[in-house]
Amino acid sequence: MSKIATRKSFGKALEELGDKYPEVVCLDADLSKSTQSQLFAKKYPDRFFEMGIQEANMIGCATGMAFAGKIPFICSFSAFLTGRYDQIRISVGYADANVKLIGTHSGVGIGEDGYSQMGLEDLALMRTLPNMVVLQPADDKETREMIEWAINHKGPVYFRLTRHGLKEMNMDKFEKPGIYPQLKEGEKIAFLASGGLLEYAFDAAKNLQNSGKINPAVYNANCANPLDNAFMSMLAENYQEFVVFEDHTVTGGIGSAISEWMSEFAVTPKRVRRYGVMNVYGESGTPEDLYKKHGFTTEAICEYAQKNLI
């Protein structure tokens, strides 16, 4: 089955939902072909605003539009959006503005453009804002469901989307942030994986189960903020150990969020291992080469499990 980039899924979803939600407007900063906001722009030219290369101004304008009753979606690479942290922190977050931030080109999976265009710390920045819902959908269907959820949610939402295609994972309908969909049952160990890594973590878990040594459960870690206390408690009760996989720096990402929760609130503190970009800057390369280099493959995950979990 063909893979679909979640930026594309976003573009299609917003294009389809535009009629149903007339308050939705969309802003972009000279990247509409990349973020796929161009689809909305073509269908609703009056409700689309090409801001030019002005991310900070775009964030402020979206805030003003939200105060006037619109539901603005603002689009750029996640690196450039979250790079304007102060504007997001004060204008959007602190003021609880109903702005939806669409950060595409997240993770080393963007490939050749290299680090400067790569969102690698965006989760770390966004999840510090208490009211910011921070979502990372793992496939086309989930992205579309989350976009409609976000339109109906009052308050800021950050989306972490990919440039490269993601495999359809056949998950239940997205209901609310903080409850991770389960993809595979297992014992003792749970793999919590997000975005581009979910497919590989899932395949690796199946391979490991077949090898008969360990049988990890797999969940789609699709949200970095808020975490749901009841859901986290359930995880803590059912598993002894967790590995969190993400195409993001391990510092401050979903792995960090879960580590914090498990060390502080789990009745018996749990070990959480973080598997992601291990505190290095990103670089240029084909997406495939970079995924290999960072161990974002089924084989590398199996090897890691053999070494560390068995």
Next chain:
Amino acid sequence: MDKKIFERWAKETPKIRENIIKMIHQCQSGHPGGSLSAVEIIYSLFAKDGIMNHDPAKFDTIKERDRFILSKGHGIPALYATLHAVGYDISEKELMTLRHVDSRLQGHPDRVRLPFVEASTGSLGQGASIAQGLAMAYKLDKINNHIYCVIGDGEMQEGQIWEVALSAPHQKLNNLTVILDYNKGQIDGMTNDILKIDPPEEKWKAFGWHVQVVDGHIYEEIVNALKNTHPDKPSMIVAHTIKGKGISFMEEDTVKWHGVGPTDDELKIALDDIRNNNTIGL
């Protein structure tokens, strides 16, 4: 300056264009349009007998060397090809590792991996401030060098550029020259349709810059403007350029050729165009 020098440069530039296009072709990604528009600007600075005081062999031992900051970092193939052409330690073979895993030649400038690029840029707007900071420091130390910085016309929409526009004249940075690669295009369309910057020369003048307007593909005009600095103002050179300059099908469809690599067939046409035209620059 002797016209013979410009004639020599015009003979040397096709090789730079050729390498740019081969580099982008081999990795099937990168930014041909904005690399090709900046070739003459960058070569005027780095070429033998050019404007900058620099030495490829003793590059980092000369504190007084002039500095070049490519604020529109995506135009980096033009700088890599130029550095190679003037003798920096980058072989033709290494040029063709552009954007490969572990290469020093990143898709956007990385000064940690490749020290010959003076700043890590790629997030538009930032290089201009770094150039201003270099100018501030060398002025403080009374070092008699000059800082050159190339920005894009789309990049001029970034707020940070306007902070530099306001700040550098206030500090009387006569050792700073910013060159606007005014190629009229950005990603989503033509710059003046996306967010009008016209007329740039009047805007910079109003902010207190010493402004000159040149054809960015004529060496003599570029060089004269670069030499003609002001005793107590920073300089802005508005260089009118053509995105994709030198390659017919790119000049005809500048928006398309902002950031894609040519196919094998397109590469052949591009190389023919380049070889058949060695008067660009004159």
